[in-house]
Amino acid sequence: MNFGIIGAGPAGIFSALMIKEQNPEHTVTIFDGNQKIGRKLFATGNGRCNITNMNANPESYYSVKPGDLSPVFAQFGPKQIREKLNSLNIPTVETEDGWVYPQSWSAANVVQILTDALQYAGVEVKNSVKVTHITLSGTKFVLTTEGAGKTKPFDKLILTTGSKAFPQLGANTSILSELFQFGHRDLPFVPALAAISAKGDIFKALQGVRVDADVTALQGKTELGKSFGNVIFTDYGLNGPGVMNVSHYFSDKDAKDYLLRLNFLPGNLSRQLDEYFYAHINRDYPYRSVFLSVLPGKLVEYFFKMWKIDWETSCKRIDSRTFRVHIKRLENGLIPIEGNRGFNFGQAAAGGIPLAEVDLHTMQSRKQKGLYFAGEVLDVVGPCGGYNLTWAIATGLLAGTEASK
């Protein structure tokens, strides 16, 4: 059988390798508009490639129109992905919180090994070739490429063209309009894992502060979503995994009343502060040191100014009611948000091909036999921490396995 794959990101690469593994007699051609395969993969994890996460499961992900992702994870979860990577000479290591990296800690090494693996498996890689049209000829797919004209007919076609996120790295979704002929209707892409814009004195005062926080995205009083993680204050607003994970909720440019609630005392920190305070209540102990025990100095200074508390104040001048108010303020910092910073700053995107249009047991289109999807082109996005490569690799492996049957 003869396979065409559009898009040589991780989803396309793993589809191709899986087809060849299932049957080396199959011929596989993979097209990518970029000069090299895996352009985005190369940039992942700040060059260290956070390739999967041991906690990834169907509930980890967000979709504009949700579907049940469990058929994918039943076949290819993080454990199977690590086994597959290991078999390709990409051994992996795991951090305490389950984030998985290649043992080389190098995205460049991973891309090189996968480039070699494709060549070794006999996959034909067509770099710098953008596919512009898809035509059905009987039951086969013929592609038109920019500059190079029409391709040979393919028995099966796997579409792994990614999302609109990070156009700087060649993201391009123009091919999706070709799918209308089969009855597919793509959902508008929504930037995700993006930094957040906001205005206010707090950003000047706290620029550069990094702090772990429980984060809640709100519109007015309505809760949109939650996250936990590092939050970084910048001159334009907020960055860091804690806020990136909820950034897709702030995508409507016309929406009003977007808010972030930051709890700077996640887990048992408020209990810890209770202990420190009550150990020194009525004593001549600096009140600031209670907070400096767990929070960044700049943040504590900022809150002292807000509370109109002198920096030199001692615990004996603070009664327990005032202390409780201060704790509540730290647990409930409300920040008005302008929106997320868009596709140029978003590492991934929701939207794309709706899950209802794809059989997630096989990744085959429900609209057109012989057409398969994998990766970020589908309406699925995960949080920071290796979840998006997990989705791309898992669905790539599944599409390759099923298409080659």
Ligand SMILES: Cc1cc2nc3c(=O)[nH]c(=O)nc-3n(C[C@H](O)[C@H](O)[C@H](O)COP(=O)(O)OP(=O)(O)OC[C@H]3O[C@@H](n4cnc5c(N)ncnc54)[C@H](O)[C@@H]3O)c2cc1C
């Ligand atoms: C800066 C950055 C850091 C990231 N870090 C991480 C991380 O550490 N961990 C993690 O899990 N995720 C990370 N991600 C997200 C992750 O890279 C993506 O989710 C993943 O690459 C998606 O894989 P994909 O194969 O579906 O799509 P892509 O990797 O986007 O690949 C799609 C490919 O299709 C090609 N293409 C599109 N249209 C055409 C066409 N018409 N003709 C030919 N080729 C076409 C594109 O050129 C592209 O190469 C990061 C993303 C960015 C931008």
